[in-house]
Amino acid sequence: MNIKPIIILAFLISLSLTNVVVSARLFPNVSSWLNAHAPTGGAWDAFLNFTGCHRGDKYDGLANLKSYFERFGYFPHAPPSSNFSDEFDDALESAIKTYQKNFNLNVTGVLDDATVQQIVLPRCGVADIINGTTTMNAAKENETASFSKPKFHTVAHFTLFPGMPRWPEGTQELTYAFFPGNGLSDAVKGVFAAAFARWAEVTSLKFRETASYFGADIRIGFFSGDHGDGEPFDGSLGTLAHAFSPTNGRFHLDAAEDWVVSGDVTRSALPTAVDLESVAVHEIGHLLGLGHSSVEEAVMFPTISSRKKKVVLARDDIEGIQFLYGSNPNFNGSTATSAPERDASDGGRCLTCVGPSSGVFALLTFAFLF
Incomplete structure (x- = not known):
């Protein structure tokens, strides 16, 4: 087989994408940029105006x-093209109750303050309910929505992707x-190596960096906006990153975020500071086959506040990843400790990552590149 045309094609495609591949905002020293930026608003802040709204109202x-x-x-x-009304009807009340249940809020069906504050936070782009199965709280109550058959396999509190995809046995x-x-x-690169090491510590898997991007099992990159995989990034805050289930191997991060490489992210005065290792550890979990956990302390919980470090499994x-790959024979039952996992004094903003449940997109050209 003549691979020269394939190499040339890959090169031409990469050139065509130079407008979406930009330099990532990576800050090796937090103290050097504490006052460099002003706070930014959230994508859904307008929903704050609906606090107190309930069934029968119209806004x-x-x-x-x-x-x-x-x-x-x-x-x-x-339907995707449905034209919703501004009336607070029965369907909206039902949706809010389900949402409140998923996020451990009081189930009232009313847009109370706690519910609205949760809604406006930047979040994961993956749906909470896929094919009728909720990926939130599924393990705690072992329930799924009634309008479709369950698709997510659930063990303990962690979840796995539909079909339980994993890297091949052995x-x-x-x-x-x-x-x-x-x-x-x-x-x-050292930050990512540390993130991979946290998963290697508890499983039989090992991870090794290679110079061959197209030949690697896992391909990591920072991209901006619509970068060709059907999951466009949205700028600062919002969706931080996304990774795909095995054995796709793609791991993309939003180049527009204020990524903290080293230093104490919890002391940053910048509301948009995001700890790179924390996000990397979470996304690697998706790459290995884990879905989101309903346990807030878990690395695989869907959200993480800005100015927070959360890297300890x-x-x-651990139960989820060992269910898929077994335990590291040298694992002693506890993982390495890290910097304090606390929010900034003003609470910070809640940021998320996304792990799409499907590793296949229609844009095959871009799938080949990434």
Whole structure:
């Protein structure tokens, strides 16, 4: 087989994507940029105006809130092009109750302050309800939505992707590489190495960096906006990163975020500071086959506040990954400790990552590249 045309094609495709591959905002020293930026608003801050709204009310913009709930699976039967009204109807009340249950809020069906504050937070782009199965709290109550058959396999509190995809039985080592267009420093690459090491500590898997991006099992890159995989990034805050289930191997991070490479992220005065290792550890969990956990202390919990470091695997994370790959024979039952996992004094903003449940997209050209 003549692979020369394939190599040339890959090169031409990479050139065509130079407009979406940008230098990531990576900060090796937190103290050098404490006052460099002003706080930014959240994507859904307008929903704060709906606090106290309940069934029977009518407010301008409620249609947008319904679209939000549709996006995340709470209106399973609504057609994509549906035109929602601004009326607080029975369907919206039902969606809110399900949402409140998923996020451990008081189930009232009313847009109370706690519910609205949760809604406006930046979050994971994966739906909370997929094919009728909620990925939140599923293990705690062992329940699924009634409008479809369950698709998620649940063990303890962690979840696995539909079909329980994993790297092939007998896999001992996975290679990873970085997108050449990013030109990442050794310090940045070292953050990812540390993140991989946290999973290797508790499983039989090992991870090794390779220079061959197209030949690596896992391919890591920072991208901006619509980068061709069907999951466009949204700029600062919102969706931080996404990774795909085995054995796809793609791991993309939003280049527009204020990524902290080293230093104490919890002391940053910048509301948008995001700890790179914390996000990397979470996304690697997706790459290995884990879905989101309903345990807030778990690395695989869907959200993480800005100015927070959360890299130590919780018991739920360990049980999930060992269910898939077994235990490291040298694992003594506890993982390495890290910097204090606390929010900034003002609470910070809640940021998320995304791990799509499908590793296949229609844009095959881009799938080949990434």
